[in-house]
Amino acid sequence: MDVTVRRAPKGLRGTITLPADKSISHRSVMLAALAQGKSRVKNFLRARDTLATVRCVRALGVNIMDNGEDLIIEGRGLGGFLQPEDILDCENSGTTMRLMSGTLSACSFFSVLTGDSSLRSRPMARVVEPLRLMGARIDGRDGGRLAPLAIRGGNLKGIDYTLPVPSAQVKSAVLLAGLGVEGETVVREKVPSRDHTERMLAGMGAEIFAENGVIRLQPGRELEPFDMSVPADISSAAFWIVAATLVPESEVLIPGVGVNPTRSGVLRVLASMGARIELQNQRVVGGEPVADIRVVSAGNLIGTTVAGEIVPSLIDEIPVLAVAMAMARGESVVRDASELRVKETDRILAVCTCLRRLGVEVEETEDGFYVRGQGRLTGAKVDSYGDHRIAMAMGIAGLVAEGETIVKGAEAVNISYPGFWAELARFAGR
Incomplete structure (x- = not known):
């Protein structure tokens, strides 16, 4: 056109x-899905990228109701996702693919993430490498550098990871995986990147602390549902x-x-x-x-x-x-x-x-x-x-x-x- x-x-x-803010809209759905109970998201962005996230989360067994004004998400709690019956299509959304990679790495089942031709050409090694260090088995084209990404998760351990480049998506993926690991997860960033994930996790009761470019997350605490306006x-x-x-x-x-x-x-x-x-x-x-x-x-x-x-x-x-x-x-x-x-x-x-x-x-x-x-x-x-x-x-x-x-x-x-x-x-x- x-x-x-x-x-x-x-x-x-x-x-x-x-x-509404695209980054926060993505995270509101993903984190509400991990909470124990029902969350309400007002002023959710209904755009191609964020709706791809909604479809992926629904495919994991999460009930999401859209009444035209708000999204109501019935969270399944940590470890509550169901194995998807089909490949998860992230369309053009790098946020969906990278953050879902972290979430799925903590799940003890097999899943595959793909997207359109543009997303399949974008670098994924930056998120695959730290998730592999945590114990996830991830493969993809070019040794996992490109999507589609095939993930076998579960039995992860916390890591102390320094981001090689500023990336809120990589940071968020590691933190989301860290919710379901053994031991503390530490992410260090030399240059600050957007911190929506840390703010939202703290508001949901996660044991997360950020100071001087170091984010520390203790696992095991169930996330509380929320009522928010984006x-x-x-x-x-x-x-x-x-x-x-x-x-x-x-x-x-x-x-x-x-x-x-x-x-x-x-x-x-x-x-x-x-x-x-x-x-x-x-x-x-x-x-x-x-x-x-x-x-x-x-x-x-x-x-x-x-x-x-x-x-x-x-x-x-x-x-x-x-x-x-x-x-x-x-x-x-x-x-x-x-x-x-x-x-x-x-x-x-x-x-x-x-x-x-x-x-x-x-x-x-x-x-x-x-x-x-x-x-x-x-x-x-x-x-x-x-x-x-x-x-x-x-x-x-x-x-x-x-x-x-x-x-x-x-x-x-x-x-x-x-x-x-x-x-x-x-x-x-x-």
Whole structure:
């Protein structure tokens, strides 16, 4: 599907209600399934990725009821999953496959995880290796480096594991496996990654402690069910924050957004570029920091450098940050972001190719890119490469580009934000 976007005829004004946080939605279903009793999840994200998680969990014998508003999950407790009758299809969701690998490694039965062609090309060794160290028997293509993954779990032991690269998915997989092991599980991270799993486990009564980059989990304690409301997704908010920053005479309010410090690096970077962003009504909801975000158009932004420890806190927002960089004055640099190479597509290549199509001078590097900001974009035909974040970033670029911008493969937004194009049309006054 192609979508045509034209320059916004006037400032963006009003309130935007966002989809729920994708990372937290995934975890809410998986962890509720492991609890002893019935949990309720309000404001669950119903998108392609998260619904893949729901189907996989149901295939393990968990009763999940969707009344159109809430999900009610009847947890089976630790060790209560049933052997699935068929292969578990994670579709395009790396979170589903990697976190389910941890959960299934603690189960004393055989299971197989697969996904679409994109997911089957993404690296799985990073999660397979620590799970094997815990005692899981996991095989797959290329020695277990690629899906499908065949897992024979059970009889695991705790390990002391240092993450070689910052990865909340790997950390979470080890912790989920650690719920059903013998002995303590320790995960050490040199650079902080998103901590939704640790927060949720602590709220469910798990004996888990995190300090100075070291997470310790003691097994054996049954998890308590919960009643939670998932906050709005900071990754989805980033597109509208950039749009309101770039389109003149804009003023936008985005209520109820999760602003967990391990996820909100995009706010710090945009502020350093000159964006006018205000966090209002800050509070804690279900253990997660939440705020209403007010954005006012900022005029000329200045170039910036994104590198080092801040990268994991904004890795998913780099495609739309690149649009802001292209509209800024001066050079911007992204480094230490090689993880972008192994997302739904090679996002470094995709971002650079799309920006060049829009008339931007950009140089690709092994772990990032250089953008020479020029304050203008020229509409063109660009490809999403089947990646939801590339598609949405190019939609935002179209709001400030001269002429028409045509986004090919626009249906990719269904992975995380099914209503994005309708919201863009409404908000741009069309």
